[in-house]
Structures are given as structure tokens and as C-alpha cells.
């Protein structure tokens with residue numbers, strides 16, 4: 014067993030729920046790490062001895078970002094779709110079929126390399142936990158393959174067979190829902206922790222409330238936790254369905270009614286509203302009012318939604334900066350939502366905060382304060398602190 018004491022921390026952000034914005038900021042603190050866990054934290058002058066010392070030279074240290082919504086197992090490129098969107102073509106989910114075709118055509122090793130590259134890109138920007146969805150296979154074999162490969166890199170794997178109705182089932186949607194809730198679900202269950210569905214009445218490719226309910230209840234019966242893509246392209250039933258079924262998270266929440274906000278506030282502690290401002294950026298959509306959600310008592314998280322269609326960014330610092338500039342959060346609220354909030358959406362308390370016994374997932378900033386994540390937008394100041402000798 015070897016230990017490291019991290020010293021010279023300009024600002025230690027623990028996200029322990031205390032102090033301004035719940036950030037639990039400590040000045041002059043040190044952290045002792047043993048076997049990947051926080052063994053001690055407190056004033057540097059009182060730090061116990063350790064095998065190694067790592068001085069971070071006055072930089073800010075915070076819990077690693079938790080990216081609780083990402084679609085990273087895909088091949089192909091949709092840059093043209095992005096360019097067309099910037100010229101006025103609205104997003105409707107139809108481009109997902111392009112990624113499905115490219116992903117099906119890729120070999121296991123190609124997909125594995127693409128995934129590894131994207132996870133490494135995230136880690137280099139301070140993300141230490143990432144959730145990875147399937148959803149570009151949409152056959153039993155291709156969905157199993159995506160989740161099997163994702164499981165090699167993360168335990169937070171999500172079955173998204175109900176991403177869109179694939180072209181070959183366009184004339185018989187019910188048959189596809191039967192496949193997703195039957196043989197496909199059974200085959201992917203060993204590799205998935207969560208089930209998700211794109212519940213969206215404003216896309217002909219996505220799923221209705223009744224279809225989504227069938228997918229989620231089947232997933233729950235198979236032992237999976239529930240996540241929902243909801244209220245992305247317009248007002249819709251996703252939020253209410255997520256709350257009704259006790260989902261851990263409903264993601265996007267771009268278009269919320271007052272009743273949706275009330276339902277989310279009542280469900281705080283069970284259902285987190287995961288906001289994905291990179292999607293609003295990349296689809297020219299209005300940003301939801303995150304500050305109003307907090308005032309209403311809604312539990313919120315921030316994530317990238319890194320995917321080839323609506324947001325091909327792997328950057329949690331970018332998301333934090335957008336949440337501050339465009340969604341009304343303070344820099345501290347945004348950091349909390351990107352760490353402790355996202356951990357909550359994954360029902361994890363061993364990540365997203367720094368406390369004795371939690372995972373020692375540390376992110377360090379080339380800056381003295383967490384405020385610089387949004388103040389210095391676009392500058393690569395965040396990175397995972399590698400503690401291995």
C-alpha cells in the first residue's frame with residue numbers, strides 16, 4: 014500500500030455540500046491518497062506523513078468531473094450536418110441513422126480505439142468518470158458489442174437501443190419496441206447498468222411516451238436503472254415520465270413547463286435534471302434557465318452529451334463555462350453540478366466530492382480558483398491529476 018500527500022493546493026474544492034454553493038472550499042489544505050482513495054484531508058500543517066509528496070504549486074484542486082451523459086461508441090463523421098444546421102437546417106434526429114450505418118460497418122478494434130481516444134480526451138480535460146451509452150448499433154449484436162466495449166472502460170454503461178427506430182423497422186415501430194424490450198434487452202443486460210430512451214414527440218425517429226414507458230419498465234424489470242432523454246426539441250412528456258417512474262435522471266430539459274419544474278422539484282433526491290448546454294450551443298437552441306431550476310429546488314447536473322450529432326465536444330470545462338454564461342449559474346454552482354450533481358444523477362456518492370473514503374479522483378487547474386473554469390473559457394486549464402509514480 015503506498016500513499017501520496019498532495020500539497021501546495023491554492024484552493025481545495027471538496028463539494029461536500031458546505032459553504033458557498035456547497036463547494037466546501039478549503040484554503041491551505043492537503044490531501045492524502047492511499048490506494049486510490051482519499052485517506053485524509055485537512056490543513057497542510059497537520060497532514061500525516063506519506064510515501065510521496067506531490068506539490069501542485071498553488072493550483073486549485075477539485076473532484077474530477079463526472080460526465081454523466083455521453084454517446085462515445087460511434088464511427089463516422091457528421092460535420093456536414095453541423096454546418097447545414099448552422100446555415101438553418103433544424104436538428105430532428107434523422108442524422109442518427111448516418112452514425113448507425115458507420116458504426117455497424119466498423120470493426121470491434123476500430124470502435125475500441127475510437128472510444129479510448131474520446132475517453133482519453135475527456136481525462137486530459139479533468140473528467141474522471143464517464144457514462145457511455147449504446148444507441149448506434151440498434152441490432153441485438155451491435156448493441157451488445159457497443160456495451161461490451163464500453164464496459165472495458167467504465168462501469169457506467171447505458172443501454173440506448175431505444176435511441177431511434179432504425180430504418181428497417183420504420184413500417185413496424187411496434188416490432189422494434191418488442192425487440193428492444195425483449196431479446197435485445199436480455200442480451201445487453203450483463204453489460205449495462207442503465208436503460209435510456211429518446212422520448213421526443215418532435216422527432217419522427219424517436220419514441221412516444223407509451224413506447225418509452227414500455228422500454229423503461231422492461232429495463233427496470235431486468236434490474237437496470239432508468240435514464241431518459243426528454244424535453245429536448247420542444248415541450249413533451251419525458252420529464253413527467255421520468256419522475257413517474259423514479260428515473261435517476263432526465264436529460265436535456267431544454268423545454269420545461271411550469272408543471273415540469275414542479276414535478277422535478279417534488280422529485281428532488283430521486284430524479285436529477287441533467288442539463289447539456291453543449292447541445293443548445295451546437296443546435297442553436299434556447300438554453301434552459303438553470304438558476305430558476307435551482308431556485309425551485311430541482312437537483313441539477315451538467316454533462317457534455319458528447320455525440321456525433323448534437324454536441325461533438327468532450328469538454329466539461331466548456332459545459333461549465335456555457336452554464337455560467339448562458340444558464341445563469343454562478344461559477345460555483347456550475348462546478349458543483351458538474352461534480353456532485355452529476356454523481357447524484359448516477360446515484361454515486363464515492364465520486365464527485367472529496368472526503369475520507371471517497372475515490373481520490375482529483376482534477377487540477379492551472380489557475381488559483383474554480384472561477385477560472387468559466388472566467389478563462391476555452392483555455393485548457395483543467396487536467397486530471399495523475400498520482401501514479
Ligand SMILES: N=CN[C@@H](CCC(=O)O)C(=O)O
Nearest residue numbers: 109211242318320321322323
Ligand atoms: N437526442 C438524442 N440523442 C443525442 C443525439 C444523437 C445524435 O444526433 O447522434 C442527444 O442526446 O442529443
Ligand SMILES: [Zn+2]
Nearest residue numbers: 082084242318
Ligand atoms: Zn444524449
